[in-house]
Amino acid sequence: MATQRTEPARYDRFERTLEEYGVGVRRVRPAAVRETIESLRVGSAVGTPLDIEGAALPESVTTGPTTAELEAAETGVTSASLAIAEYGSVVLRATAEGSEPISLFNDRHVVVLREGDIVPDMASAFEWFGEELRETRDSAIIATGPSATADMGALVQGAHGPKEVEVIVVS
Amino acid sequence: MSGKSRGSQAERIRDVMDAEGDAVATNTRGFNAGRYESVGKLDDYEALKDRAREIKEDAIERLPELIDDVAEAVEENGGTVYIADDAADANRYIASVCESEDADRLVKSKSMTSEEIEINEHLEREGVDVVETDLGEWVLQLAEEAPSHIVAPAIHKSRAEIAKLFEERFDPDEELESAEELTMFARERLGELVRDADVGMTGANFVTADSGTIALVTSEGNARKSVTVPDTQIAVAGVEKIVPQIEDLHPFVELIGRSGTGQDITSYVSLFTPPINSPSVDFEDTDAVIEGTGEDREFHLVLIDNGRMAMREDEDLRETLYCIRCSACSNTCANFQSVGGHVFGGETYSGGIATGWEAGISGLDTAAEFNDQCTGCSRCVEACPVGIDIPWINTVVRDRINDRTDVDAEFLVEGLTPDTERSGPGIQKRLFGNFETLAKLGSAVAPVSNWVANTPPAARALEAVAGVDRRRPLPSFSRRTFVEWFESRDAVPPADPDRKVVVYPDIYTNYMDVERGKAAVRALEALGVEVLVPPASGSGRAPLSQGMIDTARHKAETVSEELEPYLEAGYDLVVIEPSDVAMFTGEYERLLPEAAFESVAENTYEILEYVYGLVSNGADVDRLRHADGETTVAYHSHCQQRTMDLAAYSRTMLERCGYDVETNDVECCGMAGSFGYKSQFYEQSMDVGENLAGQIREADADVIAASGTSCLDQIDDLLEEKPKHVIELLAPAE
Numbered sequence: 045m046a047t048q049r050t051e052p053a054r055y056d057r058f059e060r061t062l063e064e065y066g067v068g069v070r071r072v073r074p075a076a077v078r079e080t081i082e083s084l085r086v087g088s089a090v091g092t093p094l095d096i097e098g099a100a101l102p103e104s105v106t107t108g109p110t111t112a113e114l115e116a117a118e119t120g121v122t123s124a125s126l127a128i129a130e131y132g133s134v135v136l137r138a139t140a141e142g143s144e145p146i147s148l149f150n151d152r153h154v155v156v157l158r159e160g161d162i163v164p165d166m167a168s169a170f171e172w173f174g175e176e177l178r179e180t181r182d183s184a185i186i187a188t189g190p191s192a193t194a195d196m197g198a199l200v201q202g203a204h205g206p207k208e209v210e211v212i213v214v215s
Numbered sequence: 216m217s218g219k220s221r222g223s224q225a226e227r228i229r230d231v232m233d234a235e236g237d238a239v240a241t242n243t244r245g246f247n248a249g250r251y252e253s254v255g256k257l258d259d260y261e262a263l264k265d266r267a268r269e270i271k272e273d274a275i276e277r278l279p280e281l282i283d284d285v286a287e288a289v290e291e292n293g294g295t296v297y298i299a300d301d302a303a304d305a306n307r308y309i310a311s312v313c314e315s316e317d318a319d320r321l322v323k324s325k326s327m328t329s330e331e332i333e334i335n336e337h338l339e340r341e342g343v344d345v346v347e348t349d350l351g352e353w354v355l356q357l358a359e360e361a362p363s364h365i366v367a368p369a370i371h372k373s374r375a376e377i378a379k380l381f382e383e384r385f386d387p388d389e390e391l392e393s394a395e396e397l398t399m400f401a402r403e404r405l406g407e408l409v410r411d412a413d414v415g416m417t418g419a420n421f422v423t424a425d426s427g428t429i430a431l432v433t434s435e436g437n438a439r440k441s442v443t444v445p446d447t448q449i450a451v452a453g454v455e456k457i458v459p460q461i462e463d464l465h466p467f468v469e470l471i472g473r474s475g476t477g478q479d480i481t482s483y484v485s486l487f488t489p490p491i492n493s494p495s496v497d498f499e500d501t502d503a504v505i506e507g508t509g510e511d512r513e514f515h516l517v518l519i520d521n522g523r524m525a526m527r528e529d530e531d532l533r534e535t536l537y538c539i540r541c542s543a544c545s546n547t548c549a550n551f552q553s554v555g556g557h558v559f560g561g562e563t564y565s566g567g568i569a570t571g572w573e574a575g576i577s578g579l580d581t582a583a584e585f586n587d588q589c590t591g592c593s594r595c596v597e598a599c600p601v602g603i604d605i606p607w608i609n610t611v612v613r614d615r616i617n618d619r620t621d622v623d624a625e626f627l628v629e630g631l632t633p634d635t636e637r638s639g640p641g642i643q644k645r646l647f648g649n650f651e652t653l654a655k656l657g658s659a660v661a662p663v664s665n666w667v668a669n670t671p672p673a674a675r676a677l678e679a680v681a682g683v684d685r686r687r688p689l690p691s692f693s694r695r696t697f698v699e700w701f702e703s704r705d706a707v708p709p710a711d712p713d714r715k716v717v718v719y720p721d722i723y724t725n726y727m728d729v730e731r732g733k734a735a736v737r738a739l740e741a742l743g744v745e746v747l748v749p750p751a752s753g754s755g756r757a758p759l760s761q762g763m764i765d766t767a768r769h770k771a772e773t774v775s776e777e778l779e780p781y782l783e784a785g786y787d788l789v790v791i792e793p794s795d796v797a798m799f800t801g802e803y804e805r806l807l808p809e810a811a812f813e814s815v816a817e818n819t820y821e822i823l824e825y826v827y828g829l830v831s832n833g834a835d836v837d838r839l840r841h842a843d844g845e846t847t848v849a850y851h852s853h854c855q856q857r858t859m860d861l862a863a864y865s866r867t868m869l870e871r872c873g874y875d876v877e878t879n880d881v882e883c884c885g886m887a888g889s890f891g892y893k894s895q896f897y898e899q900s901m902d903v904g905e906n907l908a909g910q911i912r913e914a915d916a917d918v919i920a921a922s923g924t925s926c927l928d929q930i931d932d933l934l935e936e937k938p939k940h941v942i943e944l945l946a947p948a949e
């Protein structure tokens with residue numbers, strides 16, 4: 045995982061691009077993560093544990109959910125391993141805690157990531173993918189904005205996946 | 216092709232244009248405009264394309280070795296690889312996987328390769344319920360229709376048609392009207408079907424040999440669901456999808472969405488390394504906790520040959536395997552924009568590159584059904600992210616199709632068709648392919664030939680015998696050719712010329728549009744250049760466009776021999792007809808020995824490019840004719856001229872001579888050489904042209920100008936106003 049300090053411009057670029065996609069983004073201190081997630085939660089929520097020092101999920105987010113809980117939830121909270129400033133993308137790694145279904149089945153996806161994990165461009169992201177995926181044989185999704193389709197005669201956000209994405213960058 | 220079958224082909228095209236043309240045009244033109252905008256934002260667009268090309272060249276070169284690597288990686292990961300020789304082999308294997316899983320339902324994300332092998336039909340016969348989960352594909356599955364576009368399969372269907380379809384099939388409680396309502400309805404229904412699916416099937420945009428990773432470029436999230444929910448995944452992919460390593464995906468990820476639908480990136484680029492380390496979701500067991508690394512998962516990668524390894528050995532078709540199926544060549548194609556993939560497409564693939572795919576996979580018969588839709592306008596070449604010479608593939612396949620056509624009835628035009636084709640391209644193609652001979656003859660007996668050709672009996676005869684549409688006014692020949700005019704002049708060459716030029720007497724300028732030739736000579740001489748117009752053979756463009764490669768090569772050799780002495784003596788070669796500039800600097804590379812090609816190509820200039828060069832190097836622009844007060848000109852550049860990046864010279868010179876220039880975003884005028892004259896395509900040609908006519912009307916300019924012979928004729932026919940070649944506007948008066 046990238047740990048170099050991000051130059052401030054990188055966050056700004058990320059923020060600008062996300063805004064173009066209509067994705068809400070805010071930068072918070074670790075201690076504020078819990079309340080920020082709480083304020084972004086709609087309905088019941090499921091999530092994966094956060095692996096960010098000082099940051100925690102609110103009680104209202106169920107980790108290790110059952111399929112029934114997954115289905116009932118409107119919000120899914122997962123962390124991202126990486127973000128790509130140039131594209132406004134977040135990298136969602138499939139994990140044993142169910143990051144893939146949890147980030148996919150709910151109408152609202154709340155993504156939490158470290159500011160230091162924002163890379164500037166796609167080329168840097170692929171350097172990371174190369175090393176990481178070759179080694180671990182894991183899977184990851186480069187997700188940009190909500191799911192979308194134009195198949196029904198006009199662009200609609202929210203096809204099979206989430207209709208809304210909210211990003212929390214932890215500084 | 217007989218007059219009758221031309222008639223039924225025209226009818227089919229008309230029906231498809233009526234039913235689907237508007238939806239296809241709106242969508243493809245939207246994608247195309249989006250592409251320009253999106254790639255325009257990339258600083259390193261060309262470098263990314265070069266890199267993408269390089270990766271594909273290398274991967275196809277090393278394909279056998281990479282197939283072994285993929286197999287090894289996937290097996291290391293716990294999956295299975297099956298190499299299928301053909302569709303039947305692949306289908307048998309996939310059915311056996313479903314059987315051993317006791318599968319009732321298989322959910323699919325969009326995959327052209329799975330359409331190619333017709334897996335749905337096969338599995339349905341075996342009793343497996345197959346559900347397309349991509350919304351567009353699902354609509355087509357319900358409507359029992361074939362895709363009309365390789366990326367957005369249902370673009371030919373309007374929102375109202377989809378609403379009606381859902382209404383008929385499901386009788387929903389509430390009326391569905393908006394795209395939003397339709398999408399949510401589909402999401403619900405498909406969500407239900409995914410829940411208890413037994414097997415998930417995806418395609419693959421790319422497969423990496425180092426890790427066995429499958430890259431899927433999607434936006435809806437259905438591929439993710441199809442992979443995540445069931446514990447068995449099957450991926451089908453043509454063998455050409457393999458790239459050596461994960462890092463190689465980078466340029467493609469940046470290019471594919473931009474080139475296709477004009478999205479900088481699609482919502483999801485999934486890098487699955489199956490069987491994926493992620494828990495499967497068993498919705499039937501509501502208490503099951505979602506966790507674990509997916510030990511229960513199974514994965515089968517079905518790599519399909521189905522003609523690809525033979526394409527790899529075929530020098531001309533090999534490039535097809537570089538195709539990443541982005542759809543840029545469909546969206547940028549003026550003909551495709553009018554008719555879509557149901558006309559411009561074969562059994563599975565559509566658009567310009569489909570000729571290569573269908574020829575390699577299904578054979579020449581399938582390719583022959585739509586190959587003539589490619590007019591060689593070349594607009595797709597710069598749009599293709601891997602730089603495939605799509606027009607060349609179309610030309611080669613056309614030549615192969617010609618080679619197996621019967622040669623009966625050819626005697627009718629004996630003498631008019633002195634080509635070097637060994638077998639039969641058919642009378643229509645031979646007539647157009649040998650246009651030079653026709654033009655020579657027409658010019659010799661003009662104006663009688665003009666009166667005769669445009670009389671109803673002659674037009675009827677031409678249409679019946681050779682399929683020249685009688686609604687199309689025929690070009691009129693000039694009694695005195697450009698070369699004869701030049702020889703008869705008693706102009707004194709400039710004493711101390713700055714440069715020496717041969718103006719190439721292309722067959723259109725020489726036999727028909729002599730005025731633009733004269734204008735070119737006047738303009739060049741006014742700018743201090745010594746000009747010669749020696750007799751020269753046609754460039755070979757006409758036969759090449761009919762797939763008559765041997766004849767074209769013969770022409771190229773002749774032209775090269777005729778012009779070489781001038782080039783050696785230091786003359787520059789100035790060409791008026793853009794399609795011939797493209798010949799000299801492009802196709803000749805394939806037709807001539809290297810040295811001969813280089814000599815011609817390096818010395819060739821398009822006329823306005825040359826004038827611009829002279830003026831930039833100190834020639835006096837005031838020697839040219841300037842606009843008379845405030846004058847707007849609607850300028851349409853020629854398709855190949857745009858691809859060669861030469862259009863800017865005409866625009867700039869018009870501006871420097873005082874014109875306000877209005878351009879348009881039409882990729883091709885629709886005439887495209889012989890296309891618009893052929894009776895089976897006349898109406899399509901006019902439909903394509905209407906897009907141009909509309910934009911010219913809207914510009915409401917004082918003058919209309921264009922650069923290509925086809926464009927000039929087409930605009931004349933559409934607007935009943937004869938436009939001028941740019942050089943005619945700028946040359947000093949006689």
Ligand code: SF4
Pocket residue numbers: 537538539540541542543544545568595598599600601602603605
């Ligand atoms: S040939 Fe090129 S432009 Fe056409 S679909 Fe393939 S990659 Fe895209």
